[in-house]
Amino acid sequence: MPFCEVASPRNAAAVDAKLNDAGTKIYYRTYGRGPTKVLLIIGLAGTHDSWGPQIQGLTGTVTANDDDRAAEECGDNEAGFSGGGIEVCAFDNRGMGRSSVPVKKSEYTTRTMAKDAIALMDHLGWKQAHVFGHSMGAMIACKLAAMVPDRVLSLALLNVTGGGFECLPRLDRQTLSIAIRFLKAKTPEQRAAVDLDTHYSKGYLEEYVGSNTRRAILYQEYVKGISATGMQSNHGFEGQLNACWTHKMTPTEIEKIRSGGFLVSVIHGRHDVIAQIYYAKRLAQKLQPVARMVDLPGGHLVSHERTEEVNNALNELIKASEAKTEPHDWTNLPEKSSGWVVTRMLFVKKSNGEVNSASLASSMLQKLHIFLLYFFGLFALAFEKGVMTFRRLKPARVANSIT
Numbered sequence: 001m002p003f004c005e006v007a008s009p010r011n012a013a014a015v016d017a018k019l020n021d022a023g024t025k026i027y028y029r030t031y032g033r034g035p036t037k038v039l040l041i042i043g044l045a046g047t048h049d050s051w052g053p054q055i056q057g058l059t060g061t062v063t064a065n066d067d068d069r070a071a072e073e074c075g076d077n078e079a080g081f082s083g084g085g086i087e088v089c090a091f092d093n094r095g096m097g098r099s100s101v102p103v104k105k106s107e108y109t110t111r112t113m114a115k116d117a118i119a120l121m122d123h124l125g126w127k128q129a130h131v132f133g134h135s136m137g138a139m140i141a142c143k144l145a146a147m148v149p150d151r152v153l154s155l156a157l158l159n160v161t162g163g164g165f166e167c168l169p170r171l172d173r174q175t176l177s178i179a180i181r182f183l184k185a186k187t188p189e190q191r192a193a194v195d196l197d198t199h200y201s202k203g204y205l206e207e208y209v210g211s212n213t214r215r216a217i218l219y220q221e222y223v224k225g226i227s228a229t230g231m232q233s234n235h236g237f238e239g240q241l242n243a244c245w246t247h248k249m250t251p252t253e254i255e256k257i258r259s260g261g262f263l264v265s266v267i268h269g270r271h272d273v274i275a276q277i278y279y280a281k282r283l284a285q286k287l288q289p290v291a292r293m294v295d296l297p298g299g300h301l302v303s304h305e306r307t308e309e310v311n312n313a314l315n316e317l318i319k320a321s322e323a324k325t326e327p328h329d330w331t332n333l334p335e336k337s338s339g340w341v342v343t344r345m346l347f348v349k350k351s352n353g354e355v356n357s358a359s360l361a362s363s364m365l366q367k368l369h370i371f372l373l374y375f376f377g378l379f380a381l382a383f384e385k386g387v388m389t390f391r392r393l394k395p396a397r398v399a400n401s402i403t
Contacts (some may be wrong), residue, residue: 002028002066004091004123006116010333012041026091026116027098029066030124032059034085036128036318041117043135043159043289044240045232047097048090049225053304054132057087057311086318089129091120091335094136095236097229110136110163110237110247114143121151130318134303136240136273139163139247146253149260156265156314159258159272159300161279163247175273191231192222201271248287254286263330264291265317267310269298289327292317 003025012159020245029048038058040051056062065087092099093113102108117140121129130153133141138160145152161167169175178197185191196205196218205215257264266284268277284291294313298305 001389004120006119024094024100026120028091028120029064030391031055031061031064031088032086037129038088039129039131040090041133041137041140043137047092047229051090053307057089058090095239096232101233101236103235105239105242108243108249110139110243111145113140114147117144117147124164128153130154132157134158136244142249146256149256152262154262156317158267158303159275161275162283163244166279167244169273170276188223188226191226193217195222200305201299204305257285258290263321265294265313267294267313269302270295274300288333291332291333292332310317360379
């Protein structure tokens with residue numbers, strides 16, 4: 001099986017250790033052949049298989065290169081692309097799938113996982129690649145791009161946020177129900193049911209395909225997939241969750257991406273209940289003028305729900321990069337206002353000195369929402385620390401131990 005061995009830091013201070021130290025193994029697969037290289041980085045609790053629609057769209061096949069069938073000629077695919085000289089690599093992040101599962105949460109940060117991806121590029125002999133990430137994978141992609149901008153040909157960020165409290169879903173009855181069901185899910189069937197509501201928009205799930213709804217069809221596929229790969233381990237889930245919670249892009253890192261000499265596409269489903277589109281748009285604004293915002297009517301897994309549109313956006317990004325398109329010809333974001341703008345774009349001072357009351361009301365609501373998310377995040381963190389402390393203090397039961 002194709003594995004790449006990377007460093008496994010023993011503590012947070014060792015994150016910058018050499019990548020060739022013995023440690024974590026990263027499982028990967030490559031698809032298609034050609035001079036154009038694309039690295040796909042999946043999100044929380046996902047495996048390399050989650051990129052199936054994009055692998056098909058970019059290379060014309062979902063058969064891995066190390067499979068005997070890979071020698072067969074690939075025809076055009078349903079998304080409208082053929083395997084035109086593109087090689088794709090998709091992999092399982094540490095803590096998921098067939099990759100190693102470190103037990104310490106300190107071994108899961110977006111920076112460490114970005115180093116995993118860089119080590120994989122070295123392993124493959126790729127000097128440069130188009131780097132596409134989804135959700136947590138997009139956070140990892142941002143870190144990678146800031147660390148080694150000279151190795152990035154283009155950057156696509158799907159359903160991304162800035163980490164920390166921005167990872168918290170919007171506060172409403174639907175997301176609260178999803179969160180409770182997710183924590184209670186112990187079987188593939190239970191996990192599949194909650195994953196559907198997490199990944200897709202309600203309207204999409206209720207659409208009929210023949211005599212069945214998409215929900216019914218996807219449910220069977222999810223149960224089969226989860227049963228085949230197994231439920232994610234607690235160490236893996238808690239570690240990857242820690243990577244999302246501790247992720248942050250500094251102004252210096254943002255500037256390294258902006259001045260890296262490559263184009264960026266921020267792709268997001270506007271009905272995403274996990275990664276709110278507000279934060280994706282804000283990140284795109286920070287990356288102006290090299291970024292383009294692609295807003296699609298889909299959920300968190302917009303890459304599956306709107307496959308054709310997403311594949312078109314990714315293919316267009318590759319073509320624009322190869323054509324050396326200038327940033328001002330690439331971006332679709334409005335130019336920054338020449339007026340006085342306060343942080344988070346909460347207040348706008350008009351040229352006549354008046355303040356728009358509608359903007360003021362909207363800004364106050366946004367500020368309140370951010371405060372609630374932050375408060376909820378602190379509460380969750382405190383609760384987690386309390387549980388850990390209780391477990392340490394609780395005396396061990398010896399008499400009824402299981403053999």
